[in-house]
Amino acid sequence: MGYRDSWLNHAGNITRHYEVVLHAYEREVPEGPISMLLVGVDNGGPAELWPSVLPEGSTVVALDSDARAAGLGLDVQVGDVTDRPWLLSVLGKQAFDVVIDRTPDAGESTWPWLAVGGRLILEDVDPDDAALLAADVAFDRPSWLPVEEIMRVTAYPHVLTVEKRNPRVVPYIEIMTGNFAEIVAEEELLADGVKRVLVD
Secondary structure (H helix, E strand, O other), rough: OOOOHHOOEEEEEOOOHHHHHHHHHHHHOOOOEEEEEOOOOOOOOOHHHHHHOOOOOOEEEEOOOHHHHHHHHHOEEEEOOOOOHHHHHHOOOEEEEEEEOOOOOOOOHHHHHEEEEEEEEEEEEOOOHHHHHHHHOOOOEEEEEEOHHHEEEEEEEOEEEEEOOOOOOOOOOOOEEEEOOOOHHHHHHHOOOOOOOOOO
């Protein structure tokens, strides 16, 4: 994808990341044309870099809460990024393959605009929020993002990636295959709620 090399050689507006963010981008941003929502442009560097790095056919929409971002000479929409009515007025019904959130608190607000199969990449996420979300996904319990819409959470130092799935309408079930139960009897497994997979 080339963000890291472009970032290292960028001579425009300043942008800053923890080193690991560059590695996370290389692993988490899909190849090919994508639609990206960039929340938080800092000095404008990310809003300059991403459109130049992504392949032809990609789109980048940049948002920031700081009114000074409007004076950067870049295509940045300025408003309260935690205000869903404002987001709706700016984003409409768009769905993004990648949402990069560089702010401390917009992830919950922008989640509805992430496409199924897309990734929410949270930079500088609060460590307690990151740990809570990962634990809640692991134990399938409610959290600050809708767990029933989360396929996976990947934690890097200072970065959290959340992959969106179609909403789950029933809880995950434990399933089994095979014919022999030498240690734990099949009847015991069935009594514990394990379901047998039947293949035609």
